Structures are given as C-alpha cells and as structure tokens.
Amino acid sequence: MFPQIAAGTVFLYCAVVIAADDYTFRIVPDRILAILFTTGALYGLLAKDTLGEDFENTISGLAFRSAIPGLSALLLALLYKFARGRDGLGLGDIKLIAAAGIWLPVLGSFYAIALASIVALAGTVALALWRGRTAMLLDSLPFAVFLAPAFWLLWLLEETGVLPALS
Secondary structure, eight states: OHHHHHHHHHHHHHHHHHHHHHHHHSOOOHHHHHHHHHHHHHHHHHOTTTOOSSHHHHHHHHHHHHHHHHHHHHHHHHHHHHHHSSOOSOHHHHHHHHHHHTTSOHHHHHHHHHHHHHHHHHHHHHHHHHTTSOOOTTOOOOTHHHHHHHHHHHHHHHHTTSSOOOO
C-alpha cells in the first residue's frame, strides 16, 4: 500500500506542477517529465501486476506503454501540421503523453487523452460563452492543464479498483 501512495503522490505533484506551468508559461518542464517518467518506470518494475515472466518482458512492456501513445501523438501532431500548416499539439504535450503513458496500459492512455480532450473542448466552449463570444477553431489552449490531471485520475481510478483494468 505504501508504494502506491508514494508513487501516486509523486504523480499528483508532477501533474499539478505541469498543469500550473503550462497554464502560466505555456511550457511543460522537462525536469518534471523526467521525474514523472522515472517514477512511473520504477513503480511499474515494482508493481506485482506488471511483472512479466522475466525482467526483459517487464521492461519491454513498460517501453510499449510509453512509446505507443507518445508516437501516436507525435504522428497526429505531424499530420496536423502538414494538413493545416501550423502547430496543433505542442512537443511538451507529446512528451507528457509519453512520460505519463508508462503509468497506464496503452488503452488507458488513450482514454486519458480522450477525457482531457473532451474536458478541454467543453471548458473552452463554456469559457467563450461566458465571455460572450464564440469559440474559434484557432483558439490556443494549454492542453497539459487537462492532460496531466486526466492521466493521474485514470491511474488513480484503476489502482483503487473503481475502474476495471484498462489493459
């Protein structure tokens, strides 16, 4: 129980710092991403449910958890830039998806991205309506503000058994 609480606390701390920095400065700090990734990797190595038959399977499984969502986000960002001629998803968001992805099964990472996207879209539209204007497709928003907490929330819900295993 203690390793879960300690890991979850570090994850929550990283999520809060990332969200605050992205909101304030529009940047996702690499040092916090390194802490998030390293803690997730150590937790994954020590968690009994992610241990494979051997150490190599565990390492490759954790790398898969991080690489698939991260590379998918990178591909999406490149396709968007090619199609629209401007950035859509920042590199900090892509690195966050890869770093936080190690905490969840691949499917769970995509759920977290979907949750963050829905909340960000609803929040942007609600804020625009509250300000008396319409939301534009060109509006920029700090996506890590929504992404970091979504990853932490889904990890917490899976760890506590509220959600079934997202694998």
